[in-house]
Amino acid sequence: xxxxxxxxxxxxxxxxxxxxxxxxxxxxxxxxxxxxxxxxxxxxxxxxxxxxxxxxxxxxxxxxxxxxxxxxxxxxxxxxxxxxxxxxxxxxxxxxxxxxxxxxxxxxxxxxxxxxxxxxxxxxxxxxxxxxxxxxxxxxxxxxxxxxxxxxxxxxxxxxxxxxxxxxxxxxxxxxxxxxxxxxxxxxxxxxxxxxxxxxxxxxxxxxxxxxxxxxxxxxxxxxxxxxxxxxxxxxxxxxxxxxxxxxxxxxxxxxxxxxxxxxxxxxxxxxxxxxxxxxxxxxxxxxxxxxxxxxxxxxxxxxxxxxxxxxxxxxxxxxxxxxxxxxxxxxxxxxxxxxxxxxxxxxxxxxxxxxxxxxxxxxxxxxxxxxxxxxxxxxxxxxxxxxxxxxxxxxxxxxxxxxxxxxxxxxxxxxxxxxxxxxxxxxx
Amino acid sequence: xxxxxxxxxxxxxxxxxxxxxxxxxxxxxxxxxxxxxxxxxxxxxxxxxxxxxxxxxxxxxxxxxxxxxxxxxxxx
Numbered sequence: 001x002x003x004x005x006x007x008x009x010x011x012x013x014x015x016x017x018x019x020x021x022x023x024x025x026x027x028x029x030x031x032x033x034x035x036x037x038x039x040x041x042x043x044x045x046x047x048x049x050x051x052x053x054x055x056x057x058x059x060x061x062x063x064x065x066x067x068x069x070x071x072x073x074x075x076x077x078x079x080x081x082x083x084x085x086x087x088x089x090x091x092x093x094x095x096x097x098x099x100x101x102x103x104x105x106x107x108x109x110x111x112x113x114x115x116x117x118x119x120x121x122x123x124x125x126x127x128x129x130x131x132x133x134x135x136x137x138x139x140x141x142x143x144x145x146x147x148x149x150x151x152x153x154x155x156x157x158x159x160x161x162x163x164x165x166x167x168x169x170x171x172x173x174x175x176x177x178x179x180x181x182x183x184x185x186x187x188x189x190x191x192x193x194x195x196x197x198x199x200x201x202x203x204x205x206x207x208x209x210x211x212x213x214x215x216x217x218x219x220x221x222x223x224x225x226x227x228x229x230x231x232x233x234x235x236x237x238x239x240x241x242x243x244x245x246x247x248x249x250x251x252x253x254x255x256x257x258x259x260x261x262x263x264x265x266x267x268x269x270x271x272x273x274x275x276x277x278x279x280x281x282x283x284x285x286x287x288x289x290x291x292x293x294x295x296x297x298x299x300x301x302x303x304x305x306x307x308x309x310x311x312x313x314x315x316x317x318x319x320x321x322x323x324x325x326x327x328x329x330x331x332x333x334x335x336x337x338x339x340x341x342x343x344x345x346x347x348x349x350x351x352x353x354x355x356x357x358x359x360x361x362x363x364x365x366x367x368x369x370x371x372x373x374x375x376x377x378x379x380x381x382x383x384x385x386x387x388x389x390x391x392x393x394x395x396x397x398x399x400x401x402x403x404x405x406x407x408x409x410x411x412x413x414x415x416x417x418x419x420x421x422x423x424x425x426x427x428x429x
Numbered sequence: 430x431x432x433x434x435x436x437x438x439x440x441x442x443x444x445x446x447x448x449x450x451x452x453x454x455x456x457x458x459x460x461x462x463x464x465x466x467x468x469x470x471x472x473x474x475x476x477x478x479x480x481x482x483x484x485x486x487x488x489x490x491x492x493x494x495x496x497x498x499x500x501x502x503x504x505x
Contacts, residue, residue, distance in 0.1 A: 173444075174444070175442045175443065175444045327443075327444045328443035328444055328446070329448045329463075329466075330443070330465070333464075334465070363465075367463075367467075368443055369443050369444045
């Protein structure tokens, strides 16, 4: 990378405040208007998955909050099972994130901020306490910050779920509108940003928009943290410039460890791309969308040529169905029906399952309170498209050789949770 | 002076909706059934002559999940 690492520039396993300031310089003493102006001109977009322009979000929340004051939520939950970049960033460079929280809060007029992480990470909590103590000792003008633990559930870290939790409810998505930026925690306009986004913001405000744009492309400036997994030589979290080609991205992790058939781009909220199409695709939100996938939270999982893409996707689909909040009928009923059809196609074959998926998908997309069902449908349909030859083989001759291989994509062990509305309804298709 | 037009559109709260499907019975012109008995709403504005049916569908929902949202736009 020409510009060198930014977020991970200290190179330390834990950059304490002294190391952080030596590397990045002190927390800038700037006002709200200046912060919003720099972030807008920098072209920074959200690194949590939606890729929304951060400057525009700051300006909107600041405008909505003029009378009431705002709240800031730094989302470090990393709900995607295959992602590791947020925890990596929180562990290695907590002060960059804490700087971003303070600057973001200043920009929108928030007097209180929450840093949300998934529960069960005691080591991370202790480390964050240490970082906060270092800042108190140094007398930094930080915003009041509460570190909040969030249940380990896929949809618990969706932005309206976090608002719901911080308002005293369960960590489940809310019906919108109002969106959090309109009315969120305690009824106040609430800025929800991924922790990497806030760290990027802290660098942009320090060094300016031109510096920020000196990496990446004009359309997609800056660097991004990615989690590279599956069949690559050295799986892990890496910082890369936006706009590199897919092939060069995999090379960062030592390249493929064996011949590939496809890459899952964007994690379990993304889509499959055939290996040749992925290799040529520019790693930007727009580039991956044009190819039919997504940047998501920067997760890229390489699938070996000898694996069964349908079976791998069926496992993920079952997991995503399990992870439904079971609040909305089309998600509660539709995701298990789709996952079951894909599982039958992968493990038994036949002509019917693919037809079932095609028939049910339109009844699921866009019909939940959150985007969870949309993401699951996109992933499942991308498997039917990108593994079309396998779909035909499974339909005509039954399961393929790929089923002999152990699955390689990470899926947490399912924890069944009680459904709110009782049993599912059998589909009439 | 551009003339204003008031659009009335059906909207369901997907979390509140439990698939009782009474709205589908009440207003089949613009509400159809999905494979699990949940309502699929026609996204277009409700024509004036069907407004009473739309209001009836809102009334029969036992969990108050269905609403009519109004928005103003300039008439072309």
